Amino acid sequence: MYWIHRSCRFNVDDMSATHFTEKDTREPVASPDLPTEANRDRRLSAALWCAGLATFALMYAPQGLLTQIGHDAAVSAAQASLLVSAATLGLALSVLPWARFSDRVGRPTAMRYAAAIAGLLAVAVPWLPTFEALVAGRFVQGVALGGLPALAMTLLHEVAVPARTAVLAGSYVAATSLGGLGGRLLVVPVADHLGWRPALAILGVGLAILMAVLIVLLPAGQGQRSTVPSSGSLAVHLRDVRLLALFGIGALLVGGMVAVFNYLPFRLEAAPYHLAPTVVSLILLAYLAGTAGSRAAGWLVGRLGHRTVLVLACTFMAGGTVLSLDGSLILILLGLAAVTAGLFVGHAVASGMVGAHATTGRAQATALYNVSYYAGSSLFGWVGGIAWASGHWAGVAVLVLVLTMLALVLAVLPKTNPPR
Structure with missing residues (x-):
């Protein structure tokens, strides 16, 4: 399913899996100085865990x-949500420049x-100091993230x-x-005692440490670099019906989930629930369903196929x-x-399919998926505020249902899935 040129040699930590002694008849012996492929994958997995934890907690x-x-x-609920949308918009606008930069210097x-x-x-x-400055700062954070x-997905498929x-x-x-769960869950009780600014700053210190660990764990050297012109790859990907459908699925599903998480606290802290912010943050433990x-x-894809799993995610x-x-x-x-489980199953399948389908210009393909994904998060997270203002939770639910049904239509298109 995930095809990579077996003939390629990757200079990752200057390593090879095994070496042979002088006589070919003897058993291969793992080098004491060079990590095996399994060790390399474990280190890569740990690095990507740091990336995933830190990026989404911060965002x-x-x-x-x-x-x-x-x-x-x-400010209103829709205006307050700009602190989330600004970061996701900055990320969406920056992924293509980052992909092009990585083609020159390597992914790591x-x-x-x-x-x-x-x-x-x-x-x-x-x-x-001001709300407007915070929105601008969050946008710059998104650009960096x-x-x-x-x-991450490109490096995974290459290494x-x-x-x-x-x-x-x-x-x-x-x-x-x-x-995403930790970022939401940890700051709320701290904010109740110290205020939301110190809570976000304390979290920021912890995430800065995670970023430092990530820097250490990433493969040494520049990694694989692309020789395919970025503009040519983008044009090819934007004409690919299968990729366009996958981009749309990611954008629609994440947009629905962000709308839910943006405005559910407003519902639960109001009548008839009147829940405290800390109690509302505990309800976000439902995020573990996404994990x-x-x-x-x-595992599901291996047994049911891509289309079936995407349909299940939308359902x-x-x-x-x-x-x-x-x-x-x-x-x-x-x-x-x-809702959370559906989003993360769909996202895992769709993003993985993008990386597998784009055998050339993979960095550009995964970047386009991320543009769509985070643009959907930014746009529909803000549109959810309009839905909330007009119909409260019923308005948000209608928006999410429409987005989900559109994603379902894309999931069942014949060209959305690789042939069996």
Whole structure:
């Protein structure tokens, strides 16, 4: 499923899997100085876990604080959501430049630059004095973060053993779900005691440490560089119906989930629930369903096929949205878990399919997927505010259902999936 030229040699940590003694008849012996392919994959997996955790914690941490920030800055729900949308928009606009930069210097080197800049901004941005400055700072954060998810899947397909790419891709997406959960969950109780600015700054220090670990764990050297002109690759990808459908699926599904997470706190902190922000943040533990779903995505694809899993992902999101319309907190929680699981299963499958299908210009293809994914997050996360203002939670639910049904249509198109 995930094809890589077996004849390519990658200079990763200057390593080879095994070496032979002088006589060919003797058993291969693992080099004491050079890591095996399994060790290399474990190190790569750990690096991508750091990338997923740090990127998504930093990007979505303000989501759990939108009600507090909106009250403190005297802005509406839709305006407060710009702190999330600005970061995802900056990321969406930066992934193609990061991909082009990585073609020149190599994926690991580009990711190191992105991690270093993002780590510094994580500590500095929370102290910007005005709401407008915060929105601008969040946009710049997104630009820096664009070099991590934009290149993670590409590096994975270029470096990892082909048979393990599906599992490692699911593991990376699981890390993104844990990062999104941790960012939201950790800052809220700290903000209740110290305020939202110190809470975001403390989180930023922890994420800067994760970025430093990522820099150490990434493969040494420049890695593989592309010899295909970027503009030519982009044109080819934008004419590929299968890739365009996958881009659309990612944008629609993540847009629906971000709308849910942006405005659910406004619902639960108002009548008839009147839940405290810390209690609302605990409801976000439903995000763990995304972790489990993304880890299971590769296994499901191997048994059910891409199309079936994508259809299931869309169905889970739609069903969860309908459940959330009920007034019961238990059903709202179950609905939230279904929405989250659906998004991360769909994202893991769609992003992995993009990397596998684009055998040339893979960095540009995965960058285009990330442009679509985060543009959808930014756009529909903000549109959810309009839906909330006009119809409260029912308006948000209708928006999510429409987005999910559109994704389902793209998932069942014949050219969305590779031939059996």
